[in-house]
Structure formats: C-alpha cells, structure tokens
Amino acid sequence: MINVLPIATTVLAALLSIEPLHPDSYALLTPAFTLMATYHWTIYRPDFLPAPSLFLIGTLQDLLSGGLPGETAVTLLLARAIVLPRRNYLVAQPFPFIWAGFTLLTGGAMLFSWALHSLLAEELLDLRGPVLRTVLTISAFPIASFLLGRSQRALIGAD
Amino acid sequence: MRISPARRAAIERMSVTLLVVVSAAMIIAGKADQVAFQYLRNSVMDTAAPALDMLSRPAAAFDAAADRLRGFITVYRDNVRLAEENERLLGWQQVAMRLSAENAELRDLAKLVPDPAISFVTARAIGDSGGAYARNVIVNAGRDNGVARGQAAMTGVGLVGRVAEVGSRAARILLITDLNSRVPVVVDGTRQRAILAGDNSARPSLRYVDSGGTIRIGDRIATSGQGGVFPPGLPVGVVASVDSEGARVEPYAALSRVDYLRLVDYGLAESLPNPLAISARAGKRAESAVGGPPTLRR
Numbered sequence: 001m002i003n004v005l006p007i008a009t010t011v012l013a014a015l016l017s018i019e020p021l022h023p024d025s026y027a028l029l030t031p032a033f034t035l036m037a038t039y040h041w042t043i044y045r046p047d048f049l050p051a052p053s054l055f056l057i058g059t060l061q062d063l064l065s066g067g068l069p070g071e072t073a074v075t076l077l078l079a080r081a082i083v084l085p086r087r088n089y090l091v092a093q094p095f096p097f098i099w100a101g102f103t104l105l106t107g108g109a110m111l112f113s114w115a116l117h118s119l120l121a122e123e124l125l126d127l128r129g130p131v132l133r134t135v136l137t138i139s140a141f142p143i144a145s146f147l148l149g150r151s152q153r154a155l156i157g158a159d
Numbered sequence: 160m161r162i163s164p165a166r167r168a169a170i171e172r173m174s175v176t177l178l179v180v181v182s183a184a185m186i187i188a189g190k191a192d193q194v195a196f197q198y199l200r201n202s203v204m205d206t207a208a209p210a211l212d213m214l215s216r217p218a219a220a221f222d223a224a225a226d227r228l229r230g231f232i233t234v235y236r237d238n239v240r241l242a243e244e245n246e247r248l249l250g251w252q253q254v255a256m257r258l259s260a261e262n263a264e265l266r267d268l269a270k271l272v273p274d275p276a277i278s279f280v281t282a283r284a285i286g287d288s289g290g291a292y293a294r295n296v297i298v299n300a301g302r303d304n305g306v307a308r309g310q311a312a313m314t315g316v317g318l319v320g321r322v323a324e325v326g327s328r329a330a331r332i333l334l335i336t337d338l339n340s341r342v343p344v345v346v347d348g349t350r351q352r353a354i355l356a357g358d359n360s361a362r363p364s365l366r367y368v369d370s371g372g373t374i375r376i377g378d379r380i381a382t383s384g385q386g387g388v389f390p391p392g393l394p395v396g397v398v399a400s401v402d403s404e405g406a407r408v409e410p411y412a413a414l415s416r417v418d419y420l421r422l423v424d425y426g427l428a429e430s431l432p433n434p435l436a437i438s439a440r441a442g443k444r445a446e447s448a449v450g451g452p453p454t455l456r457r
Binding site: 015129 | 171174196324
C-alpha cells in the first residue's frame, strides 16, 4: 500500500501557507512550507511523493493563493529534479548538511521566482520581501524537518 | 513486476520534464488569459473553503486569547480612555444629528435624488496569499451570501480592497496593495485627483497626480468615485511620505492583519473586467491611456 503521509503533509503545508496567521505582515513572510516538505520527502521517501503529486499540490497552492498558476508546481518539480540524483549522498549526511542543502535550494528558488515575476512585470521588483521570506523559510526548516522526521518514523519507518 | 533502476530513472526524467513543460505552459497561459483559470480557481477556492475555515480557527482562537490577555492587563487604562472618548463622541453625536437633520432639509430643498440604499455582508478572512508577489485574501462568504464582484471591502476604518472573484461560498478580495490594484482617489478637501497604485509593498503609491497642486504628508486620501467601481468618499489612508518618486499612502486599515471584512454593495460595478485577468502589461497600457477620466482597470 502506498503510504499517504508524504502527500498528506505536503497538502497540509500548501494549505498552511495560505492561512492568515497573524504576526504582523505574515502574508508577506509566510515561509515556503511546501518546499520544506518536498525537500524532506524527496530525500527520505521520494517514492511516496512522486512528481505528479508535486505538480497537483503546487497547482492547488497557486490556484488558492491567487498567484501565477504553475509557478509553485515548476518550483517543486525542479527542486525534485535537483535533489533526487543527490539523495543517496544526502540521506547519509548529518542534519547540518541537509540544512545547508536546503539553504542553497531555497536561495535558488527565490531567485527563480523573483526573476520570473520581474520578467512578467517587465521591471525589476523589490527583493526585500522575497529575501526576508527566504531567511524565514531557512530558519523554520529545522522545526519542519523535525516534525516530518518524527511523523515519518512513527508511521512509515526509514527507507 | 520489477522495474530496473535505469528504466525507473528514465521514467522519472521524462515525467518531470513533461510536468515542468505543462507548468510552464500554465504560467504563460495564465499570464495571457487569466479568465481561463478563473473557473478553476473559483472551484478550488469553494472546495477548499471548509478546510481553510477549519484550519484558520485555531489561529483565530489563539489571536483572540492573546487579545483577551492583553485586555485584562490594560482594562483599567482602557476604561479611563474609553470614558473620555465616549464623552467626546457624545458631543460629536449631537453635531452629527444636527448636520444629518440639516442635510435632509437641504436635500429636500434641492430635490436631490437619494443615493441607492447600501447593504453589506460581514465575512471572516480564511486565506491569505502566502507569497511575496500577490496581495489578496479569501473570505468565507460567497454568492450564496450575497457577495458579488466589484463590492468594496472595508474594515471599520477604511477601504481594504474589492471583491475580485466570487465562488458560491468563498470570495477573493484584491487588496489595494496588490500589484494589479488601481483605485481612482482624490485628496480630501481639494479636487486633486490621482490613481492609487499598489506595488505589493505595504504602502501603495499615488500616480498621475493632477498637475498644479502639491501633496503633503498627512493629506487624507479618499476614493474619487471615478470609473464607477467605488462610490466617492470612502476613506483610504493618509499620505505617509513624499519624495522625488512620488507620494506613498499609509492605508487606514491594517492590511497585514485582516480578520473581519465588510463587503459593501453600493449597487455599482458587476460589469467590470476581472482585475486578475489583466496582465501587468495590459495594466501598463491602461495606465498610459489615463489622460481624461481614468480608465479604471481594477
């Protein structure tokens, strides 16, 4: 039986990212929860979070957030394409290495979406918001990774 | 059947490539013609509304608990302040009643056609665009509750945005800070008109200001009613900064913390183009066409 935990947690991450939680100007600063879940599961259980599910979840998030349809899907799929060939290496590494990998990935994702939006708006958009969001995403990753790892051990078992 | 690792890798590569191409096509299609996605967006919004509503409850409860705790601590000071304020407002109430009576009399004298009656729906924010490139809010009221496109979204203190998309039980509000938002405004007390343009920052900017006047920090900004989306005179914000690039407006409503919204039907709009359907490029074209009465593209 295919375990649904990775898909369920990633869908939850997509819903959480559009929740109006209210530390001031939260919307601007919502961490990229979906990217965290994608990175985690692509390293530890990529078989339970296949590419089509990433496409659907990314599209769901874009349609709900009123953003560009397809943007999150592209980001998540590219993240998978980048991480998957390196997972055999990453899976054996201690957490700081995993975190460093996530930092690189998130930085890349931020530049990608900033370039995309700047291109479509035909002007260079302000980078402060995206940078702040990226920093928040990177700082929040250990918590997300801990929670996902716990649920994984409880429900699936290591690969 | 076992699939060999090489075969599996090939399938993986092909499916990821295919899906990336499909997503890229969606981005382009979505930019060129957003109406195509509107139906999809509305149905996803409607379907997810109960889940979003449920998820937003713990957060709302937490907020309420924090507010309550703060309330306990400041209750004495608040009481003194409110008593003073009440005293002052009672004075204003007298003034308002007198003015209202006088106004009615003058309208009667002038045989003025009365404004159409307004009605409103109060809704709770259950979703919020999470990204850095859009500013909108999903509320838990839709067509079934009498929400319609083009209605003004207000908090008690000022304009927040307008209803951009309506599902049967949820609606999306485009905030005045969104990149696609353009609101014709007027500087209160003068006849100086401008367009309030959002750029995803907390303070939208004033563009196409009528020449011949100056805008100062502290000037109050209200809707001008041009273009027919909003009625004239809705409070929007105050000018917070003026520099060589133009003026920026601090909205009265705390847009980073929208809980409850009033969606007000002034009997206008409904026949508007969908604001999200207007690409950034089309938006620019519309702006450059603004010369006489502004073409309202919200």
